[in-house]
Amino acid sequence: MTVVALAFGLAVLAGATTARSEVAITPAADGQLGAWLLAGPLKKDLAWKLAESELRAYADKSASGAPAFRVLAVRDGALDLDKSLGTGRKSGAAALLAGSLVLEAALDGWLLASVDGAFRVSVDGKALFERNSRSLRGSAVDAIPLRLDPGKHSVVLALEHPGAWWAVEVRLLDARDLLPPRGARLLLPGTTPEDERRLASDMLTVSLDAGVSAAALRPRLGLEYRRGAPIAAPLNVQARVLHAKRSVELALGQLPLGPRGVPPFEASLPKLDAEQEKSTGSLSVDVSVGSVKRTVSARVDAELLAVLRQAREARVRLGRHEPRSLDERSLSATLDFAMGAVVANEAGALGRLRSLLGTLSAGTDPLARPGVVSFARKSAVDGEPDPAVLHIPAGFEPGGTRRFPLVVLLHGLNGTAERIVEVFLDSKSTGPSVDAFVLAPYAHGNAFYRGPGEREVMDAVAWALATYPIDPTRVSLSGVSMGGTGTGHLGLRYADQFSAAAPLCGYHSFFVRRDTKGRPIRPWEHERMHHWSPASWAERGKNLPLWVAHGTRDFPLENSRVLVDRYRQLGYTITDEWPDTGHDVWTKAYAGARLVPWLTRARHDAAAPHIVVKTDQLRFGRIDWVTITELETSSHMGSLDVDATKPELVVVKTDGIVGFKLERGPRLPKTGKLELSIDGSKLELGVDQAVELSKRSGHWQLGADKPRAKRAGLEGPIRDVYLEPVVFSFGSGDPRTTLANREVAIALSRRYGPDVAYRVLPDTDLDQATVDSHAVFAVGSATDHVLLRRVATRLPIRFDAKGVQLGEQRFDAPGAGAAFVYPNPEAPSRYLVVVTGADASGIWRALSLPQLLPDFVVYDAALGPAAAEVILSGQARVSAAGFFDKDWKLPQSFADPEATKPR
Numbered sequence: 001m002t003v004v005a006l007a008f009g010l011a012v013l014a015g016a017t018t019a020r021s022e023v024a025i026t027p028a029a030d031g032q033l034g035a036w037l038l039a040g041p042l043k044k045d046l047a048w049k050l051a052e053s054e055l056r057a058y059a060d061k062s063a064s065g066a067p068a069f070r071v072l073a074v075r076d077g078a079l080d081l082d083k084s085l086g087t088g089r090k091s092g093a094a095a096l097l098a099g100s101l102v103l104e105a106a107l108d109g110w111l112l113a114s115v116d117g118a119f120r121v122s123v124d125g126k127a128l129f130e131r132n133s134r135s136l137r138g139s140a141v142d143a144i145p146l147r148l149d150p151g152k153h154s155v156v157l158a159l160e161h162p163g164a165w166w167a168v169e170v171r172l173l174d175a176r177d178l179l180p181p182r183g184a185r186l187l188l189p190g191t192t193p194e195d196e197r198r199l200a201s202d203m204l205t206v207s208l209d210a211g212v213s214a215a216a217l218r219p220r221l222g223l224e225y226r227r228g229a230p231i232a233a234p235l236n237v238q239a240r241v242l243h244a245k246r247s248v249e250l251a252l253g254q255l256p257l258g259p260r261g262v263p264p265f266e267a268s269l270p271k272l273d274a275e276q277e278k279s280t281g282s283l284s285v286d287v288s289v290g291s292v293k294r295t296v297s298a299r300v301d302a303e304l305l306a307v308l309r310q311a312r313e314a315r316v317r318l319g320r321h322e323p324r325s326l327d328e329r330s331l332s333a334t335l336d337f338a339m340g341a342v343v344a345n346e347a348g349a350l351g352r353l354r355s356l357l358g359t360l361s362a363g364t365d366p367l368a369r370p371g372v373v374s375f376a377r378k379s380a381v382d383g384e385p386d387p388a389v390l391h392i393p394a395g396f397e398p399g400g401t402r403r404f405p406l407v408v409l410l411h412g413l414n415g416t417a418e419r420i421v422e423v424f425l426d427s428k429s430t431g432p433s434v435d436a437f438v439l440a441p442y443a444h445g446n447a448f449y450r451g452p453g454e455r456e457v458m459d460a461v462a463w464a465l466a467t468y469p470i471d472p473t474r475v476s477l478s479g480v481s482m483g484g485t486g487t488g489h490l491g492l493r494y495a496d497q498f499s500a501a502a503p504l505c506g507y508h509s510f511f512v513r514r515d516t517k518g519r520p521i522r523p524w525e526h527e528r529m530h531h532w533s534p535a536s537w538a539e540r541g542k543n544l545p546l547w548v549a550h551g552t553r554d555f556p557l558e559n560s561r562v563l564v565d566r567y568r569q570l571g572y573t574i575t576d577e578w579p580d581t582g583h584d585v586w587t588k589a590y591a592g593a594r595l596v597p598w599l600t601r602a603r604h605d606a607a608a609p610h611i612v613v614k615t616d617q618l619r620f621g622r623i624d625w626v627t628i629t630e631l632e633t634s635s636h637m638g639s640l641d642v643d644a645t646k647p648e649l650v651v652v653k654t655d656g657i658v659g660f661k662l663e664r665g666p667r668l669p670k671t672g673k674l675e676l677s678i679d680g681s682k683l684e685l686g687v688d689q690a691v692e693l694s695k696r697s698g699h700w701q702l703g704a705d706k707p708r709a710k711r712a713g714l715e716g717p718i719r720d721v722y723l724e725p726v727v728f729s730f731g732s733g734d735p736r737t738t739l740a741n742r743e744v745a746i747a748l749s750r751r752y753g754p755d756v757a758y759r760v761l762p763d764t765d766l767d768q769a770t771v772d773s774h775a776v777f778a779v780g781s782a783t784d785h786v787l788l789r790r791v792a793t794r795l796p797i798r799f800d801a802k803g804v805q806l807g808e809q810r811f812d813a814p815g816a817g818a819a820f821v822y823p824n825p826e827a828p829s830r831y832l833v834v835v836t837g838a839d840a841s842g843i844w845r846a847l848s849l850p851q852l853l854p855d856f857v858v859y860d861a862a863l864g865p866a867a868a869e870v871i872l873s874g875q876a877r878v879s880a881a882g883f884f885d886k887d888w889k890l891p892q893s894f895a896d897p898e899a900t901k902p903r
Contacts, residue, residue, distance in 0.1 A: 021201060021264070024102070024190040025228045027180040029261040030739075031112070031171035031758040033099070034227020035073035036157075037188055038729050040095030041085050044160050047094035051122040051158035063381070069098065069695045071188060071195055075203050076166035078777040081159065089119075089132065091163030098156045101172070104183035110840065111144040111155075112171040117162030131864060133875045134162040137169075138868025139747050140848040142861075143815070146172075152187070178739035178840065180261035183652040191863035197228035199501065201292045208285055208296040211268075212304060212343045216423075217276075218521035219269040219298065221285060223255055235290035241269055242286070244279035255289055258680055266347045278302050304342065307353055311339050314360050325365045326398065327467050330377045335365070337385035358397055369469070370394045370432040372421060380459055381444070381452045382757040388460060389417040391425065391438035396468070403471040405600035406464055408457065408498075408837070410449055410486040417442050419466025420480065424585055426593045434593060436600045439464050443757035449479075449486025449720030452753035457490060461497065473606070476599035478502035478547075480586040488534030488563060495540045500602035502547040505554055505585045508563040509533040510852075512556065515870050520898050524882055527635055527872045528717070528852035531616050538566040539614040539639060540623060545573035545602055551581035566597055573872060607666035614639040617720070618712035625667050630659030634710055635717060635854065635883040644668060651677045654695075659705055661692035675697070708886040714829065716855040717883065718821045721831045722752050726776045729787065730782020732762040734881045738784065740840040745779040747847055748835065763787055768826075775831035776824060779843065787826070788834065794825040796890055797856060799836045804858050807890055811879045813860040817842030819849060820856035821887060824876060850876075856894075874898070 025035045040047070072084050079097070087093045113121060113129075114137045121129040121144055129144045159168065174181045188195070200421050207228055211218035221239060233515045234254040241248045252267045269285070287294045318332050320324075338356050341349035350373070359366050366373050366411030370392045376385035393404055404519075411420040417440035421839040441460040465472055477498050481489040484506025491501030508527035510516055521529065530536040546567060550560035560576075567574040575598075579588045589595060611626045616637045621628035631638045638656030645665050654660070664670045674685040676701045678693070684693060685702070694705035710716070711726075728749045730741035742760070749758040766776070771787070778785055782792040783801055790827045792798070797820050798805035803812025817837030824832035837843035845859060848867040858880040866876035880894040 021129050021191070021231045022100075023194050023196045023198075024185040024232060025099075025188065025230055026185055026225075027172055027225055027259060027261045028228045031173040031178075031180045031261065032227045033170045033172055033186050034075070034079065034097050034184070034203060035071065035188065035230060036079065036170070037069035037190075038072035038079075038081075038084060038095060038097055038154070040081070040159075040762065041070045041087050041093040041161075041878040044092070044094040045160040046499040047096055048120060050096060051120050051127070051156045057469060069190065070254045071191060071199070072097070073199050073203055073230075074227050076204055078169045078467045078843060081166040081168060087161055087166065089164055089166075091161050093161040095159045095161075096156055097159065097168065097170070098154070099189040100189055100350075101148070101153045101155050102152070102185045102187055103150050103181060105150055105181070106292060107146060107148045107174065107181050107184070108176070109146045109172065109174045109181055110178075110184060111146045112141045112169075112173065112844070113144060113157065114139075114141045115157070115159060116164070116166050116168070118160040119168075120158040122154075123148070124159070130492065133865035134160065135865040135873070136164060136868040137167070138847070140864070140867030141171075141844050142171075142864060143844045144483065145175075145814075145841075151616055155186075156625070157698075159314040173739075175645070177735040178737075182259050183738060190578075196230050197291060200290065201291070201294075203227060203230060204289060204292055204294070206287055206294045206296050208283070208298045210283060210298040210345065212308070217272040217300065217305065219272070221252070221267045221269055221287065221296075221321075222291060223265040223287070225262045229257065229258060231290070233257060235292075236288075237265065237267070238288040239267075239269070240286040241283070241579050243283040244278065244281065245270065246274045250598045255635075271318045272300070276300075276332060278634060279856040300348060303354075304350060307350060307357065308339060308574075310341060310357050311335060311342075311353060314357055316340075323360060323363045323365055326367045327463075329368060330375060330463070331365070333378040333385040335360075337387055339766060340385070341567075345408070355568070365398075368392075368396075368398050370396055372425075372430045372432075374418065377441075377460060377463060378755050379444075379456060380390070381455055384757045386444065386456055386890070387417060387442045389421045389440045390464075390466075391421060391434065391436075392432065393435050393437060394432040395435060395811075396437075400469060403469045404435065405474035405476070406437045406439060406461075406468075406470045407477065407596070408461060409438060409600050409803060410443070410477070410483030410490075411440065412456070412479070412481035412483050412670075413446055415480075415483070416873040420483065422474055422591050423480075423593070423841075424478070424593065426591060434596050434600075436596065437464065437468055437470055441754075444753045446482070447753035448482055449489055449754065450752060451719065452756045453486070454493075455723050457486070458494065458497075472604075472771065473603045474499050474600060475604070476502075476602060478504070478507070478595060478599060480504045481506070481583065484560075489532075491533055491544055491546075492537040492540045493620050494606065495542075495544045496606065498544060499604040500545045500547070500599050502549070502589075502599060503534075503560075503563070504549045505551065505560065505583055506534070506563075506587050509535040509559075511748070511871065512558040512562055512868070514556075519873050520901075521869065521871060522881070522897060524635075524854035525852055526885075527616060527637070528854065529871070530637055532852065535562045535566050536637070537614060538563060538570060538572070539612045539641075541567065541572055542570075542612045543605060543608045545575075546576045547577075547595065547598060549577040549585045551583060551585040552578050553581060554583045554585065572695075573638055574579075609645045609667060610643045612639065612641045618710075618715055619710060619720070619723075625663035625665075627661050627663075628657050628659070629661055629692070629704065632656045632658050632659065632695075634715065634886050648675065650674065652676055658695040659693070664691060706759070707822070709888045710884070710886045714823055714831065716821045718833055718853045718855065718857075719851075721775045721777070721821060724831060726758055726777060727771065727774045728758055728760045728761050728777040729766045729779070729785070730760070731778075731783075731785030732764060732783035732855045733780075733786070733790065735842060737780065737837075740837075740843040741779045741784065744843050744846050745777065748777055748779070771824065771827045771830070775829075775833070777833045777835065779835045787815070788836070791825040791832070795822055795833070795834065796820075796888065797858075797886065799834075799838075803838050804836070806858060806880055806894065809880070811858050812838060813862075813879070815841045815845045815861035815863075816858075817834060817845050818856065818881070819846055819853070820859045822884075854881055855883045864897075872896075872898070
């Protein structure tokens with residue numbers, strides 16, 4: 001590895017000339033620059049000093065004892081400073097990234113820096129940008145305006161270790177169209193031709209796709225410099241394809257080196273002939289890209305095409321109801337999922353597909369056969385198959401009258417449905433082992449059973465109840481780790497749909513999390529933290545018994561104790577276990593299938609005499625025969641306690657609500673007089689009067705108040721949208737923002753459900769049918785997004801190319817932008833989320849938004865330290881934020897209370 005004395009390297013960067021050969025990095029197609037000179041670890045003061053205006057003076061001194069640069073490059077992803085410098089995850093260390101930017105023409109552009117920790121950017125020895133926060137970057141970027149004349153310019157990034165991950169990504173784009181500047185190169189002074197040859201190989205990604213389909217095998221070769229290319233001219237690409245003792249030499253043309261970055265290169269290789277298709281073995285390709293040589297391979301299975309063709313035929317027969325199934329729609333989704341796994345070359349996928357086809361060809365319905373079956377359901381969230389595992393008890397017979405209990409299982413982070421069923425049943429057998437249905441949805445993987453994951457679980461429960469003879473009063477829930485949190489979350493939110501819940505080693509309050517403790521909490525964040533904390537919803541568990549297990553070596557114990565303690569304070573039914581173990585408490589709690597009897601024995605009483613409803617959303621305003629119809633303040637917690645133990649007098653206690661109703665029957669008499677005591681005041685109802693009341697001028701009266709614009713399922717805040725089918729649309733009408741809009745739309749589509757295939761499409765492809773059937777995330781502005789142009793004047797927050805307008809206040813600082821939720825004016829029963837910015841930097845800044853958001857947020861560059869955070873934290877600031885009122889109007893106050901405090 002080349003090592004360059006710091007003094008020499010900086011002298012070159014500052015504009016000195018040299019006769020030595022230097023590596024020149026051409027940006028990738030998206031502007032990525034993945035090779036730099038690195039010096040470190042250094043003291044922070046020294047690193048900051050070297051990046052400042054004193055750089056030239058320092059460079060003129062003797063190189064004796066000076067730190068040295070070395071080349072740091074990456075093929076994909078971020079530059080890993082920890083790994084390169086061996087610093088570990090300890091804060092305090094600093095480093096320098098440096099290079100010499102050569103421009104053919106004047107540049108008005110963006111330097112996009114995605115950096116963990118504090119950093120400073122200096123150009124030509126002058127500080128251009130500084131961020132003092134040690135926050136992690138997440139997916140966020142700092143968009144730094146860069147205006148430079150043609151020629152050579154030193155670029156130095158001084159970086160401080162944040163105390164966790166330490167990585168960096170840098171991109172260079174022209175502001176006019178967000179493409180790499182024409183002819184731009186990053187020189188690495190002091191490097192050699194040998195460095196260029198090494199980087200040309202190390203930075204090249206070569207991929208081989210076997211090109212599997214039911215029609216043929218048509219391999220595809222991909223070549224890509226995803227983080228830039230250390231090459232000066234287009235390179236010839238040649239390949240030698242070997243399979244089934246046959247060899248084919250191919251000249252594939254040139255790997256392009258465009259004037260504006262290095263685009264990806266893909267070539268279709270010759271289709272395998274009939275004899276080659278019948279040969280099982282490795283398909284190998286020797287690739288030559290200039291002097292770089294690489295070999296890639298993919299496995300070809302002789303039966304693969306035949307099996308896929310059988311599967312396609314079986315898919316057609318399913319459409320003709322062959323064989324008959326309890327649910328042909330899910331069986332079709334199962335077949336689609338199995339075929340997709342084969343095409344993706346997943347381990348064991350071909351064997352699983354063969355087994356499924358064998359079952360179908362025998363005329364057997366896999367969803368009706370007792371035992372453990374893997375299957376898939378078509379998700380209402382994204383329309384794609386979502387896998388699940390189902391245990392069908394031995395006593396089940398299609399058409400039978402006997403009803404069984406159902407246990408719903410939630411897997412942990414990076415877990416699988418197959419694994420949690422195996423652990424819960426304490427059996428690797430695929431035969432029936434317990435006298436109950438057991439359902440484990442994959443629920444979009446690591447979606448944390450919120451948003452798309454929540455929707456998927458509840459849809460799966462509804463599917464099971466509609467498909468099998470399940471007793472709806474004996475549906476219980478359990479899960480581990482992430483699934484333990486999900487068990488608390490779903491069990492309490494849907495307390496009238498579950499009879500018991502067993503959350504193991506979950507995290508039940510945002511108020512005891514390490515990433516929120518000791519930090520300033522804004523009022524809207526306080527409400528959102530309660531919203532996502534199962535312990536804050538514990539009152540709803542009046543008729544939901546819990547079994548909580550948490551290992552005594554799994555810290556902090558407060559993660560489970562906060563829920564256990566709250567249940568005990570309320571006098572609710574709870575069993576808690578604290579075995580001497582770590583996080584894997586399920587190995588003891590599920591041992592011998594010991595929780596099965598407790599979970600399947602419990603029954604839910606839909607006519608329970610005493611019900612407590614607590615919620616901050618009307619979406620969750622009902623439990624059995626009790627419903628909150630209006631909250632006193634939008635998105636703030638309210639509660640309704642109804643005790644009908646004594647039929648002659650129903651005692652009602654309210655807090656933070658102004659409307660409720662009680663259903664007559666099964667608990668209350670369907671007819672007859674009824675006496676209520678509401679917050680100490682008594683009220684008599686006639687024989688047939690509906691029990692619906694509203695609070696007016698501080699007094700409870702019979703009858704509902706006028707309906708408000710916010711209603712169940714259309715009340716915000718922003719994250720509520722993820723409970724609905726959603727499409728993400730980016731404005732494509734202005735080249736100055738299109739790329740930023742698209743990147744932010746993609747990031748938002750992946751934010752709360754990494755395994756969700758949401759559609760991301762340009763605004764021009766957003767048709768009315770999609771608008772009518774989906775919530776829409778619209779990223780862009782009235783300038784570049786067709787839908788936003790049509791509805792801009794009907795939205796409560798105005799925005800244009802100069803900034804954002806809230807009421808009488810205007811926000812136009814650098815990086816200004818906004819995100820807010822509102823009923824779509826063109827589809828009033830659906831959500832519209834707008835993410836907008838005054839320019840591309842304001843759009844990109846949305847990537848810094850924390851997890852917990854209210855109805856609206858207006859921000860600027862000061863939002864930066866919130867990237868990858870749950871809440872804004874002490875260093876980040878927003879211009880305005882809050883909840884719309886119950887009629888979707890702006891509140892009187894929306895300032896950030898932390899904005900006026902010194903940093």
